[in-house]
Amino acid sequence: MSLPRRSKYRHVFADQPKNEDCWNGIKLTNESWDSNYCAVNPKYIAISWDVGGGGAVGVLNINAPGKLQDVPLLSGHKGAVLDLDWSPFDDNLLATSSNDATVKVWLIGSGGPVDTDQSAQDLTGHTRKVGTVKWNPVAENILASSAADYNVVVHDVRSGEAACTVGGHTQLITACEWNYNGSILATACKDKKLRVIDPRAGNVVAEVDCTKYQGTKGNRLIFTGKRDYIINAGFGRTNARQYMIYDARSMGEPVLAPQKLDSSSGSLMPFYDMDTDLFFLAGKGDGNIRYYEIELDSGVVSNYISDFPTAIPAAGMGWMPKRGCDVSVNEIVKMYKVAANRIVYPISFRVPRKGDDFAADIFVPCSSDDPALNADQWLGGDNSDPRTKSLQGGVSNRPAKTTTTTAIKKKEVSDDTPTSTGELQKAYREMKQRITYLEAELTRAQNKIAELEGR
DSSP, X not given: OOOOSSOTTTTOEXXXXXXXXXXXXXXXXXXXXXXXXXXXXXXXXXXXXXXXSSEEEXXXXXXXXXXXXXXXXXXXXXXXXXXXXXXXXXXXXXXXEETTSOEXXXXXXXXXXXXXXXXXXXXXXXXXXXXXXEEOSSBTTEEEEXXXXXXXXXXXXXXXXXXXXXXXXXXXXXXXXXOTTSSOEEEEETTSEEEEEETTTTEEEEEEEXXXXXXXXXXXXXXXXXXXXXEEEEEBTTXXXXXXXXXXXXXXXOSEEEEEEEOOOSOEEEEEXXXXXXXXXXXXXXXXXXXXXXXXXXXXXXXXXXXXXXXXXXXXXXXXXXXXXXXXXXXXXXXXXXXXXXEEEEEEEEOOOSSSSOOTTTOOOEEOSSOSBOHHHHHTTOOOOOOEEOOTTOOOOOOOOHHHHTTOOOOOOOOOOOOSHHHHHHHHHHHHHHHHHHHHHHHHHHHHHHHHHTO
16 A cells, blocks of 8 residues: 655665674574574574574674674573563563473573573473463563463463463464553464453453464464554465454454465564554565554554565564664664574664754654563553653663562472372373373474485
């Protein structure tokens, strides 16, 4: 559709990154999963790393691009790392999920990342591989995850326990996202339904069947920031790639009908800048990044702006929080493309402006790195919008917070043999779940070996 006549963002552009600004020599995991495989904050880039056995995360210094030598690895998982997310309130706190059915939280020390297999916290609640992790955007120490056991779990990171568990899904969950004020979650699922979840109530409050528009391949979703619309991006019934928009407050027909893109087979990676209402679409195997301006005030309209074109296909993508953007060059969005050629490319989207004055009209106060609620307040039912801060003068990196990390008390793992009947029954159930998972993994490996031997 055509752009509105007046738009501050109709000329947003990005230059091709220079070689000296890239990270060369990454070892991206070869696990097949619809994940971005990359998480970014103003201090670090975290990437799901390929290692000989188990799973690991490579942590790169955001200010030290170049040829990579010895990359510090967080390597406590026993299976490939499928998803990862930095805390919005502590740039040294990283959550990871894995094929091994676990979620871990890692603390980067004041001296920077080092090789370690010791996590700050191990989170319980799932019995199958965990595909997504996402920190609450408002409340400290609250983390959501979804897994192949068809459950969504909200964890209290301080204790490592599952605070809320919501079922209701009948197939694999492909996406799980918080809304703007962290009060609800939305999920996309292979059963072709979008669901809105109230985790504290422990139930699905709304759902819509997308069979009319959606094919068999997995979809991803994202909220449109300050307004509770959901962008559902993925594949249509003819396997053409598309996106459409639903109103989370009234889950019926989409408020924006499916917008067809192309017939490529790579899964889509959606991103949304809530401060500008710009919507970005990258894709696995795509060289280009599409971006649109979404109008939500009077009806829902998607205005195509442009493509950022390259010949280098993406294997993953990271998104910098707005507080990490360089306002001195009117940088409104910064993305990090993890390419199949083992290079990470920074991509800076800017608004062309003359003069050096701070552009207050395009840099409204953004989400702060101070939580609006603590975990007890959120679990008790409180809601709040995120705290905001001005970007005028730029925002420097903050030191690690002691309030977040000292609140985390890692659960002690006991080697004692269970003695009571209750302890024995619990140990039996846990072992049975573990055996079921390992048998499924063994079958998958055997099928893969048979496939390779038959070539």
